[in-house]
Amino acid sequence: MLDGGEFVISDGPENEKLVTLNYYWRYLPFLFGYTFFLFFLIIDKVYPGIWFFSMFYAIVVPIDIMRSKSKAKELLTAVLSNHE
Numbered sequence: 001m002l003d004g005g006e007f008v009i010s011d012g013p014e015n016e017k018l019v020t021l022n023y024y025w026r027y028l029p030f031l032f033g034y035t036f037f038l039f040f041l042i043i044d045k046v047y048p049g050i051w052f053f054s055m056f057y058a059i060v061v062p063i064d065i066m067r068s069k070s071k072a073k074e075l076l077t078a079v080l081s082n083h084e
Contacts, residue, residue, distance in 0.1 A: 005072070007079060021076045025068045030061055 005023030012018040034057050041049040 007076075019076065019080060021072050021079075023068070023072050025065060027061075030057060030064075033057075 003024055003026040005021055008020045008022060010018045010020070034053065037053045038050060041047070041053070
């Protein structure tokens with residue numbers, strides 16, 4: 001779900017350790033897919049298809065981002081629970 005990232009352990013106030021997960025999500029496959037479909041739909045003058053794929057990506061991309069955030073939280077929870 002996540003395309004990459006790193007755990008960062010740093011010192012916080014009052015001598016406590018802070019653990020953060022810096023991760024990233026690659027949006028280029030979605031962008032290339034949308035551009036590919038958009039290009040061919042414009043060439044073929046299938047304008048309802050443009051609306052369909054625009055709505056499809058407008059729904060799918062935020063869901064994928066939310067799933068990635070959820071997976072990042074799971075990973076961080078697993079690391080913190082194993083550390084204690």
